[in-house]
Amino acid sequence: MRRPIVAGNWKMNTTVDEGRALARDIAAQLGGDPGVDVVLCPPFTGLSPVHDVVGDGPLLLGAQSLNANARGAYTGEVSWTMLQGLCAYVILGHSERRTYFHETDADVNAKVLAALGAGLTPIACVGEHTEQRDRGETASVCERQVRAVFDGVAAADAGRVVIAYEPLWAIGSGQPATPAVAQDVSALIRSIVRELYGDDVARQVRVQYGGSVTAANAAEFAAQPDVDGALVGGASLKAAEFAGIVRAFTPL
Numbered sequence: 001m002r003r004p005i006v007a008g009n010w011k012m013n014t015t016v017d018e019g020r021a022l023a024r025d026i027a028a029q030l031g032g033d034p035g036v037d038v039v040l041c042p043p044f045t046g047l048s049p050v051h052d053v054v055g056d057g058p059l060l061l062g063a064q065s066l067n068a069n070a071r072g073a074y075t076g077e078v079s080w081t082m083l084q085g086l087c088a089y090v091i092l093g094h095s096e097r098r099t100y101f102h103e104t105d106a107d108v109n110a111k112v113l114a115a116l117g118a119g120l121t122p123i124a125c126v127g128e129h130t131e132q133r134d135r136g137e138t139a140s141v142c143e144r145q146v147r148a149v150f151d152g153v154a155a156a157d158a159g160r161v162v163i164a165y166e167p168l169w170a171i172g173s174g175q176p177a178t179p180a181v182a183q184d185v186s187a188l189i190r191s192i193v194r195e196l197y198g199d200d201v202a203r204q205v206r207v208q209y210g211g212s213v214t215a216a217n218a219a220e221f222a223a224q225p226d227v228d229g230a231l232v233g234g235a236s237l238k239a240a241e242f243a244g245i246v247r248a249f250t251p252l
């Protein structure tokens with residue numbers, strides 16, 4: 001049985017004080033261990049303050065990116081060494097990183113390898129844009145991206161990787177994928193993992209759906225056998241809404 005994982009991608013939102021307050025509100029909404037890995041992903045500046053709020057409680061912390069180099073002359077970047085001890089997860093290859101900051105499949109792969117080497121759990125994002133969907137290329141685009149994520153990943157580490165299927169047309173649009181599409185692509189992702197690493201790893205790997213997930217629609221995604229959680233943007237900035245999504249994924 002895979003433990004569900006719901007991550008809140010706060011993107012470039014929340015000041016230090018707002019981040020602390022949001023984390024406090026989410027913790028209050030959820031109470032104890034919700035039976036789901038709940039990962040808060042504030043901007044880099046929020047990691048330490050939110051860490052102070054969540055302590056060693058059930059809420060986990062993630063970064064939104066990392067630099068695959070350990071240190072050096074990379075002005076403005078944050079390396080994996082700086083995240084060690086501060087968070088356990090890191091979102092990698094989000095479509096906004098790929099689109100606005102020109103991250104390639106090879107860049108994402110280098111970051112995944114750096115994260116795994118550092119003991120961080122990567123949440124690696126894949127997904128097609130609108131034109132690719134309209135040309136019927138969803139499967140081929142996602143397959144290329146998933147294979148790139150796992151390039152050079154040892155079998156012993158592969159089961160730790162979380163994949164988030166986030167079609168670009170669904171992100172921030174209020175137009176989520178249908179649960180059937182989320183299930184089909186998640187099953188495809190698992191089948192690629194099975195081909196690469198075998199059955200045991202394929203059963204271990206968690207696949208999230210992301211893109212306009214809300215408390216109102218989360219249960220439909222949670223009902224899909226290959227969807228193990230959600231990567232949530234906008235709705236993760238509202239404590240009650242985010243808690244509703246987490247509850248939808250709580251095993252009965």
Ligand code: PGA
Pocket residue numbers: 009166170171172173174210211212213231232233234235
């Ligand atoms: P959204 O964003 O939930 O606001 O659609 C999802 C994401 O970008 O991770």
